[in-house]
Amino acid sequence: HTVSDNLSVEECTVDALKGSVSLGEPNNLTGLAKTWRECEHRTCGYDQDDSVNEGVILSEKLQPVDYEYREDIQWSKFPEILGSGSFGDVYKVKDTTTGFQCAAKKIHVSRFRAEELTTCTGLTVPQVVPVYGAVKEGHWITIFMKLLEGGSVGQLIQQRGYLPEDLTLHYMSQVLAGLEHLHVHNILHGDVKADNILLSGDGNQVFLCDFGHSAHLSPDHLGNSLVTGDYTPGTETHMAPEIVMGKQCNSKVDIWSSCCMMLHMLNGCHPWTRYHSHPFCLKIAREPPPVREIPPCCNPFTAEAIREGLVKDPVKRATAAELTEKVNLALQKVGGLRSPWKGAYQEPR
Numbered sequence: 001h002t003v004s005d006n007l008s009v010e011e012c013t014v015d016a017l018k019g020s021v022s023l024g025e026p027n028n029l030t031g032l033a034k035t036w037r038e039c040e041h042r043t044c045g046y047d048q049d050d051s052v053n054e055g056v057i058l059s060e061k062l063q064p065v066d067y068e069y070r071e072d073i074q075w076s077k078f079p080e081i082l083g084s085g086s087f088g089d090v091y092k093v094k095d096t097t098t099g100f101q102c103a104a105k106k107i108h109v110s111r112f113r114a115e116e117l118t119t120c121t122g123l124t125v126p127q128v129v130p131v132y133g134a135v136k137e138g139h140w141i142t143i144f145m146k147l148l149e150g151g152s153v154g155q156l157i158q159q160r161g162y163l164p165e166d167l168t169l170h171y172m173s174q175v176l177a178g179l180e181h182l183h184v185h186n187i188l189h190g191d192v193k194a195d196n197i198l199l200s201g202d203g204n205q206v207f208l209c210d211f212g213h214s215a216h217l218s219p220d221h222l223g224n225s226l227v228t229g230d231y232t233p234g235t236e237t238h239m240a241p242e243i244v245m246g247k248q249c250n251s252k253v254d255i256w257s258s259c260c261m262m263l264h265m266l267n268g269c270h271p272w273t274r275y276h277s278h279p280f281c282l283k284i285a286r287e288p289p290p291v292r293e294i295p296p297c298c299n300p301f302t303a304e305a306i307r308e309g310l311v312k313d314p315v316k317r318a319t320a321a322e323l324t325e326k327v328n329l330a331l332q333k334v335g336g337l338r339s340p341w342k343g344a345y346q347e348p349r
């Protein structure tokens with residue numbers, strides 16, 4: 001492919017990918033994904049009718065045929081919805097040629113953010129759901145990913161009421177390891193919560209998912225304002241004070257959210273909801289951190305870890321690495337992981 005004078009190599013590569021589905025590399029997919037939202041706003045010189053089918057497949061377990069990968073032809077959905085992510089539903093799907101099953105999130109192009117792919121594709125983070133590819137068909141974008149048979153921690157809390165302290169610490173330790181990887185790569189997840197933590201079939205391993213609210217941070221660590229542009233904040237009850245106050249945000253927002261998730265796991269309900277009514281963002285800005293919601297029966301080391309993550313000033317708030325140490329010490333103090341992940345229902349506290 002000759003590089004024309006006014007196009008970069010990357011633009012030429014993306015140009016060659018338009019209009020067809022091919023097997024490729026993560027950077028091919030992220031390059032193409034960046035054109036998907038733009039096409040919504042302006043004519044991109046490509047035929048944008050409903051029949052356009054383009055994308056990049058990263059796993060040989062998914063087989064495009066004649067450069068096409070279309071729903072109900074080369075792949076199909078199982079009827080039941082696995083879950084609802086930011087801006088789209090998630091299904092179990094099956095490749096027609098190979099019979100391989102995985103999960104897929106369908107998003108309308110008007111609600112798609114390229115960051116959902118650019119932040120997590122090509123990253124080798126053990127605690128992030130692997131991406132198998134993404135295709136655009138008409139006005140719908142489908143992202144294929146590893147199927148996690150254990151479901152989400154949000155579903156587990158609904159089944160059990162609330163989680164035992166040792167299991168909460170076990171999951172939290174892995175979530176923080178994943179966040180540490182993301183933060184080192186200047187990536188902010190933006191919606192850390194139990195619904196976005198998936199479990200392996202044995203309930204032992206966790207995987208972060210749903211990068212629909214993620215952002216690339218400027219390496220100067222000064223943070224970005226997350227309330228501008230096309231950024232949509234994550235879950236209100238888990239929102240850090242600096243977000244609701246429209247201040248500069250950085251990776252510390254994920255630390256605040258992860259400790260709100262810890263309270264959700266330990267209590268069986270989201271923080272703020274037992275003591276306040278909507279809109280919670282006003283209370284988050286004005287009230288002290290919700291440390292009074294730490295269950296009194298918690299080990300002092302667990303309580304200390306949560307307090308370190310719920311400091312309102314992001315500068316003084318713990319980093320993922322610092323909080324990992326506190327959580328691992330607390331897990332040791334409670335005697336390590338002993339509770340089974342499936343157990344009797346306990347009425348939320």
Ligand SMILES: CN1C=C[C@@](O)(C#Cc2ccnc(-n3nc(C(N)=O)c4cc(F)ccc43)c2)C1=O
Nearest residue numbers: 082083085090103146147148151152209210211
């Ligand atoms: C890597 N990547 C690509 C798209 C992504 O932004 C997402 C997502 C998302 C949102 C909500 N829920 C699920 N979700 N996925 C599964 C699964 N993979 O098995 C799943 C299983 C459930 F039981 C419930 C929700 C589920 C996945 C993302 O992170």
